Amino acid sequence: MDKQLINEILTAAKDGHDDQVAWRRHLHQNPEIAFQEHDTTRYLRQTCRELGLSERKLNMKTGLVAEIKGKRKTPIIAIRTDIDALPVTEQTELEFASRRPGFMHACGHDMHMASILGTARILNRFADRLPGTIRFLFQPAEEHPPGGARPMIAAGALESVSAILGLHVDPHVPIGKIGLRDGVTMASVTDFDLIVHGRGGHAARPQDSVDAIVVASELVAALQTVVSRHSDPINSVAITFGRIEGGTARNVIADHVRLTGTARTLSAADSKRLPKLIKRVADGICRAHGAKAEMNLIASYPVLSNSAEVNAAFRRSFESLYGKGKIVLTDQVLGGEDFACYQEIIPGAMFRIGIRNPKIGADKPWHSPYFIADERAMESAAAVLATTAIDLLTSEAA
Ligand SMILES: [Zn+2]
């Protein structure tokens, strides 16, 4: 890539770092959970205005879409950040720790927001040279399926967009490095409830009842065979029940039990089959005991699959900015991410930005109340996103 452009971006990224730290710390102190990001949205709107971005109408209660318009309207490259926090009580004792008890940016979405605001700050300098538009998507509710991506898409956020870029902080990747992976990287998520309907009765007269707790216990164990016996062992599948509710008293046989579960897989084909398989096993076990199974699908995210072309642009940009030998291969995980919803429609990729620095405690896992990030990562994240956006815009416009 053009050396002079790279140097300009590096300088602009460095200049913007103090602003990024200020934005990030404000957002960190004021976390809001899924679909309640009202103050966050107001703050983002105000900051985008100060940066000279134009807001695009979005009919949603939270979230924001803003643009930098270049010489031409199209092509358009989108950059997405999530904006929601988690119901976690922060334990870090940082001076800018959460001021809202019970809520914390423990997944680094505050870092993502400040990173793409930093990207906007950089790209603004190049507005008159951009051969198209850069659209910034501030998306609510990544942490809570069905998530905010689908409503954003329904509200037109992807209109005329050629490709979409995303990022996630990664406490396993050392500061100064990034992670990339082509193709399937994160799992599909199918959240569901199973309700076992038995027949309640006296604890001492099981013969007159259908014990929903006994049936549910067998069901939990039997459903693991969907993983071990009904799925190709080459593909990864996990079925987990995080909650079981049923029964009222020691001497009363439970009438019904609710199992709250999630099924994960890296295979799009398995993802389609899983609900049917789960229902079939549940029906069979329940029928064997004279109970009835009811299955409710709560929400789903598709498999996250990164575009090799967009990843190649990330790679070119990062190596032009910071040299070779600093890109690691991202591991596949069974976590889900609704960035995948955008990728169902247009090419897109998410890169991992390294935030790991054990010297400052930045080595705790995502969602931990001790989660800490090395803030220097935001400077390089902004530079990589700006460079990649220019790269893709230029090749789309050519
Ligand atoms: Zn998370």
Ligand SMILES: [Zn+2]
């Ligand atoms: Zn996250």
